[in-house]
Amino acid sequence: MGIEPDHRPVDKQDSAANRPASPDELRDWIQAETGGTVTRWQQISGGNRCRSWAVDVDADSRVEQLYLRYQPPRPPSAEPYTVWREAEFYRALSGSAVPAPRLIAVHPGHQAILTERAPGRADYRRVTDESERETIAREFVEALATLHRIPATGLQVFDAESTIADCVRRELAIWRAMYEETREGDPLIDFALAWLESHVPEPEGRPVLVHGDAGPGNFLFENGHFTALLDWELAHPGDPMEDLAWFSMRCVMEPVPDFAARIREYGDLMGAAADLDRIRYHRVFVSTRVVIIRHRNVTGLPGNSIVSRALNRRLLVTAMAEATGVALPPRPPLHAPRTERGALFDHVLHELRHDIADVSAEPGVVAAAKNAAKVIKYLRAYDRYGPLIEATECDELASLLGERPASLQDGMARLGEALKAGRIPFETALAFFAGSVARDAELAASSSGGLAGRSFPPLTRSETDHV
Structure with a gap:
């Protein structure tokens, strides 16, 4: 029996969504949807936000390799990013040339989706062969260009009359609401949001489907080649330059060879050079999102929180300076004697x-x-x-x-x-x-170790020469 996507409407008022799903309940649902037997059930990640499993199903003597993503119930929030919402973007990609896992089923009561398990691994930083690193990065850019040829029409979260600027303003409103519901002010976030809201670009062209967190760590590769784009949780209609800003942000953690060349390749694939000013604007927005996520997050390992907070707040100020052309003077190091402790x-x-x-x-x-x-x-x-x-x-x-x-x-x-x-x-x-x-x-x-000196990769060859 073949496995087909579940296109039934999701009843979001179902009371099941208000209680946690047990592993047995999720396994039974998978078997009912696929008509097969679960033969592998391996948890990949777990936490307060989302949990995921690698699942193998024997259906008609054929093993299907699947991926289960489940979001436990959470209190009402300004945050709209749910697993059910993510499923809409998988549906939008169905039949397209974008290399992304195929949606198999959406649970009607719990925030759970089942997709194909794409081949490959995500630890790009561990690839040591420079030619492989470049090939994978170049093929990722090709996938991004393919994605950005998909119009945002047909999505429930998209108004057909919206411009790119309208979509950006809608995202800004979401992230401001997510920040303000913490009821804990942060002058840097206030400063960044005010600048973003007063400097929204007004480009021509129609909104496209934006991945919303594109770059190393959110794609798979195998045998030296790119295989799939993953993690569509933050996807939305918007400005394609935002994904290039996300790409540069994720390259802070996992650099790619010659980032400026990758930006040029993207422009060649799209038939028009990337708009560097819009990328710089979206670097500010991307950095603001990351700082807001840290501002909202009261869990996590404290050591990692220390490193993340320092890095991402520094990147936000750097992004604002680059977007506005303000030269920031170097800061002298601190000087103080060691204490007796x-x-x-x-x-x-x-x-x-x-x-x-x-x-x-x-x-x-x-x-x-x-x-x-x-x-x-x-x-x-x-x-x-x-x-x-x-x-x-x-x-x-x-x-x-x-x-x-x-x-x-x-x-x-x-x-x-x-x-x-x-x-x-x-x-x-x-x-x-x-x-x-x-x-x-x-x-x-x-x-912070090596992250202490990291920053955004240069967007152009001339910037590279001055680094």
């Missing part, structure tokens, strides 16, 4: 590495030790530089606000109010944030 931090780090991580055969123990080491490194830096940073930031806030704040927390709150009221010039505020994120980055540098 420095040796204690060093001792704990030595034990975590040599007495735990280096001798344990348990991956979970090693991971926990490494995460704890990141936290200790950050605390060691804060113990040394924290008072200096707080005094420096209060001094700079006093210059911006006209009087010294009672505390750093008070000063940041008052800065947010001043920014919303338009009392601080853009370049003055950007210079303050540049200093602030540079200090944060220095605190997190020891925890």
Whole structure:
């Protein structure tokens, strides 16, 4: 019996959506949909947000390799990105030339979808052969160009009269609502959203289907070649340049050879050069999204959170400076003597590495030790530089606000109010944030390893020559 997509309407009011689905319930659903027997059930990832399994089904003596994605119930939220919504984009790709897994079924009561399991692996950073890395990156760009030839018409989330700018504004409204529902202000996010909302590009052309998180880590490859685009959770109608901005963001973590050449190749495939100014605008928006995700996320390993916060806030300020043509002066490194507690931090780090991580055969123990080491490194830096940073930031806030704040927390709150009221010039505020994120980055540098010096890849050959 062949496996066909389930096109039945999803009843989102079904009470089942309000309770967690058990593994047995999901397995029974898969067997009912496919008419086969589940012979493999291996969880790939798990957490509060989404869980996924590699599933093999024996249907009519033929093994189907499938992928189950399940989203546990969550409280009502401004966030619209659900597994059911993702299914709409898989349906839009059905029959297209875009290399993406085929949708098999959508659960009518739980946030669960079943797709083909595309061949390949996602760990692009582990590819050591430079020619393979380039081939995979070039073929990914070809897939992206193929995707961007698909108009956004026919999607439930798309208004046929919408322009590209309308779609961008709709996304901005979603992310502002997601930020504001935290009821916890962040002056940098306020600053970025205000700039984005007042500088939306107005290009000609119709909206296209945008992946919304495109780049290394979200595609598969095998035997030196690209195989499939994955993870359509953030897909939406919009500006194709946004996906190139996402590509550059994901290349911070997993660089591709000669990124500027990949941008030129994309333009050749589309018959028109990529709009670099729009890519720079969307780098700001992409970075703002990532910072908002971190702002909303109260879970996760604290060591990774320290690294992510420092990196992504620095990238956001960098993106804003590049988008506006503002040259940010280099910041001198912090100078402060080690405290008497420095040796204690060093001792704990030595034990975590040599007495735990280096001798344990348990991956979970090693991971926990490494995460704890990141936290200790950050605390060691804060113990040394924290008072200096707080005094420096209060001094700079006093210059911006006209009087010294009672505390750093008070000063940041008052800065947010001043920014919303338009009392601080853009370049003055950007210079303050540049200093602030540079200090944060220095605190997190020891925890961040090689990521401490990473930035966006150059968009052009001339930018490459100046790096």
